[in-house]
Amino acid sequence: MLFIFGLLLLLKPTVTCVEMFCRFNQTDPCYAALGHKLYLQMVTDARDQNLTLFKWIDNKIDGFINVKKNKISNEHESIKNRSEFIFNNGTLIINSVIRTDSGRYRLEIYDSTGTQTHDVNLPVIVEAPVGSVELSIICSGEMRASCSSEGDQLIFSWTLNGQELEDRNNIIHLDEETSGNITCTVNNHVSRGQKIISVNRCPVECSVSVVFVVVWSLEMMLLLTLLGGFHIYIKYCSTHTSGTTTATVTSHLTSTVTDSTSGHVVCSVSVVFVVVWSLEMMLLLTLLGGFHIYITYCSTHTSVECSLSVVFVMVWSLEMMLLLTLLGGFHIYIRYCSTHTSGRKQEEEIAL
Incomplete structure (x- = not known):
């Protein structure tokens, strides 16, 4: 779950987005935020300067913008309607930056005689903001x-x-x-x-799983007691018959049914054996079944909560197994062995 x-x-x-301000004399790449403004400072003062900005487009260098005698010429089509140039600080502003604004830019500066004095490159990388x-x-x-x-x-x-x-x-x-x-x-x-x-800590819903384990364990322990009691009785008594008359002798925790005519023991069941066997089998079933259910339904929860559930399930299961064994085991034994005393009762009544 x-x-x-x-x-x-x-x-x-x-979310904070930075409008990037880049200079052509910086050593690091220039980063621009997609959809925001990019400031490209070419020189500190572009008045009376002759500047040409190029850009590599499709592996070819192309003129991007020319600044000469305080005028702009040859502005590239890709920025014509979304750029402006500030002469007093020599900065080109590109508005609403797009992906294709990425690339390598090259700035060339010329003196009044037309001689090139500077040639510098600047890579621009456009990133979508957070x-x-x-x-x-x-x-x-x-x-x-x-x-x-x-x-x-x-x-x-x-x-x-x-x-x-x-x-x-x-x-x-x-x-x-x-x-x-x-x-x-x-x-x-x-x-x-x-x-x-x-x-906060992860919530725990082991209470639902505990209820399921309790109900399931109760049903399975009752079923096991019935099946186990029948198995024990059949194992020890199925090959014998009650005969016409029988007698019952009880010695401590062992009950014996004896044919009054032949003196042969036709049924002998140890209550201790019934109790021990039932406890062992029910404990095994609880360990295998109960823990399997617990792992299936509680594995997503914390070890502290689950350890408390294990203690609860184990204590409850032991109490219920003992109770069911005493009630169920003795009930099954009395139910299936009491009928063998009828022969002796009849014999005693005849003798009287």
């Missing part, structure tokens, strides 16, 4: 925390009651007794998302 809990939300999921963070706790034999979100190159981190956990996967395994606040943080190069939930 699988069930999910931890529905108490302490903090609404938060979406809404979903966090849930799952109990299925063990406690697990599962965190998910949309986005590219996701990195997961966890804290439990403020303490950072080493696991960096989106699913982590926790102790069954874990309780408190669990935080899942999801990052990539352009955004960050987080969600916190409060959890």
Whole structure:
């Protein structure tokens, strides 16, 4: 049985997206958030500068934008309706970044004589930002925390009651007794998302299984007593006949039925044997059947709760086995052996 809990939300999921500001003199790649703005600073001041920005498209370099004498020319078709250029800080702003904005850009700077003074490259990588963070706790034999979100190159981190956990996967395994606040943080190069939930130990539903074990054990022990009693009686008495007259002699815990005419013993049953045999068989059945049912219905729960259930089942089973053996075993014995005394009673009545 699988069930999910931890529905108490302490903090609404938060997602923070960074509008990336990149410079052509940086050594690291430039990351851009899909659907957001990208700032590409070419120079600190583009006034009176001659700049040409190229981009590799389909393995070919293509002119992207030209800046000359405070004017923009040859703006590439892919950014014509979603870009702007700030001259006083030399920054190209690309709005609503798309996947095809990824690629390698090349900036060339020329002096007033047309001589190239700078040539620098900058790789741009577009990533989808982190979406809404979903966090849930799952109990299925063990406690697990599962965190998910949309986005590219996701990195997961966890804290439990403020303490950072080493696991960096989106699913982590926790102790069954874990309780408190669990935080899942999801990052990539352009955004960050987080969600916190409060959890308690995995719930246990062994009470249903205990009821089933109790009912099943009661039925099976009654059946075993009946079958065992019949088996013992048939084994010891089936080959004999009562004859015309019989006599019954009881010595301690052994009952013997004797033919009054021939003096031969036709039935002898030890109550001790009945009790011991029944206890052994019922205990075996309880161990095999009861534990099988327990494992089937309780294996998903905590060891502490299940150990209490085992104690309860075992104590109850021993009490019920003893009671059923005393009641059922003696009842079966008396029922099937009492009829053999009729011959002796008749004989005594004739003698009188």
